[in-house]
Amino acid sequence: MNTPFRFTTCRAGSEATLKRDIASHFAGELTPAFMKPQFITWKVRSPGFSPPKNLSHFARVSGISLGLCKTMAEAVEHARKLGPRPVRLHVFPRVTDEDGVKADTWQRIDALAAEISAALAQAGIPLETRLPLSHGDLILDVVVGETQEEPFFLGCHEHQPGMHSQPGGLPRIALPSEVPSRAWLKLEQALAWRGWDQLDLRGQTALDLGCAPGGATYALIQRGMSVLGVDTGEMDPRVLELAKAKGVRFEHWRTAAGRLNLTALPQEPALLLCDINLAPPEIIPTLCRIQDAVQARRLILTIKLNTPALEDRAHEFIDTIRDFAPAPVFATQLAGNRREICATAG
Numbered sequence: 001m002n003t004p005f006r007f008t009t010c011r012a013g014s015e016a017t018l019k020r021d022i023a024s025h026f027a028g029e030l031t032p033a034f035m036k037p038q039f040i041t042w043k044v045r046s047p048g049f050s051p052p053k054n055l056s057h058f059a060r061v062s063g064i065s066l067g068l069c070k071t072m073a074e075a076v077e078h079a080r081k082l083g084p085r086p087v088r089l090h091v092f093p094r095v096t097d098e099d100g101v102k103a104d105t106w107q108r109i110d111a112l113a114a115e116i117s118a119a120l121a122q123a124g125i126p127l128e129t130r131l132p133l134s135h136g137d138l139i140l141d142v143v144v145g146e147t148q149e150e151p152f153f154l155g156c157h158e159h160q161p162g163m164h165s166q167p168g169g170l171p172r173i174a175l176p177s178e179v180p181s182r183a184w185l186k187l188e189q190a191l192a193w194r195g196w197d198q199l200d201l202r203g204q205t206a207l208d209l210g211c212a213p214g215g216a217t218y219a220l221i222q223r224g225m226s227v228l229g230v231d232t233g234e235m236d237p238r239v240l241e242l243a244k245a246k247g248v249r250f251e252h253w254r255t256a257a258g259r260l261n262l263t264a265l266p267q268e269p270a271l272l273l274c275d276i277n278l279a280p281p282e283i284i285p286t287l288c289r290i291q292d293a294v295q296a297r298r299l300i301l302t303i304k305l306n307t308p309a310l311e312d313r314a315h316e317f318i319d320t321i322r323d324f325a326p327a328p329v330f331a332t333q334l335a336g337n338r339r340e341i342c343a344t345a346g
Helices: 015-026 072-080 103-122 183-194 215-222 237-246 280-294 314-324
Strands: 005-009 030-036 039-044 061-069 088-093 138-144 152-158 205-209 226-230 250-253 271-274 299-304 329-332 340-345
Touching: 005 138, 015 030, 015 039, 061 072, 061 138, 072 103, 072 152, 088 103, 103 138, 183 215, 183 299, 183 340, 205 215, 205 280, 215 226, 215 237, 215 271, 237 250, 271 280, 280 299, 280 314, 299 314, 314 329, 314 340
Parallel strands: 088 138, 205 226, 205 271, 226 250, 271 299
Antiparallel strands: 005 039, 005 061, 030 039, 061 152, 138 152, 299 340, 329 340
């Protein structure tokens, strides 16, 4: 579809980072246009320019802009422009909290999604609902504002490997009160992003670097995994209690990841996690040495980008990870991430 605008959604606070990232890669080709919190559209300057499907690691969803809609009739008219292909309907809120979307917001979103689905079906526009998503599936994105009076935005994108399959990149995962830390939420969102939440991980081994106080370890034990945790800090007692209740092994090595005895580590663990609060130039060489020693089958790495200078080097850090991690390597800013991105490999 030939349209002069693209759209992106992002986390609250990452708008400036997203703008810098796109400017650094597409200077003169894409310029910011319409902006609201967690949402930016981009003017395509050259008629022949075709941006990549995923514009930035800091864009949770990106695609072609179809425009604002005040009525169902306008939404149907925009959807007709996509042609005869079946479309998947993704309806999601523009403004989201890092700890998840509230239930009453999803209730409002779901009611609107049902209304749009009925209008599209009545207009003869075919809807695709089978799961899982496939490469090239056409997604109709409906970005919903904070009030019912605010027009909703329509865009579209084609699903590609490494993209979120959940509408808006927002898996419906709430942070339970009983877990030790927010690392639980970030891990569960990472698993859902890659579709790894459907894997049977029972009885397999995970290596969790930076495990304390134990949010991610807790999630892994819930899934029946044995975990070797590495951290100088203390673990929440609930981790040990859960491991005992589940009958799985948990071992805590109170040392820094850079001081590990590599020969003592488990070989070919199912999963290698890292959520250590060190800058990428400090932690990535350590990760490389550990991965070379253990050859983990899958990696989930939280890359801390606590300054604008580090955010601007995100692509460089991901390319370095590609040098030692199993393919494919993807990176995104999860809904639960703060000034960090999640990189997965395998």
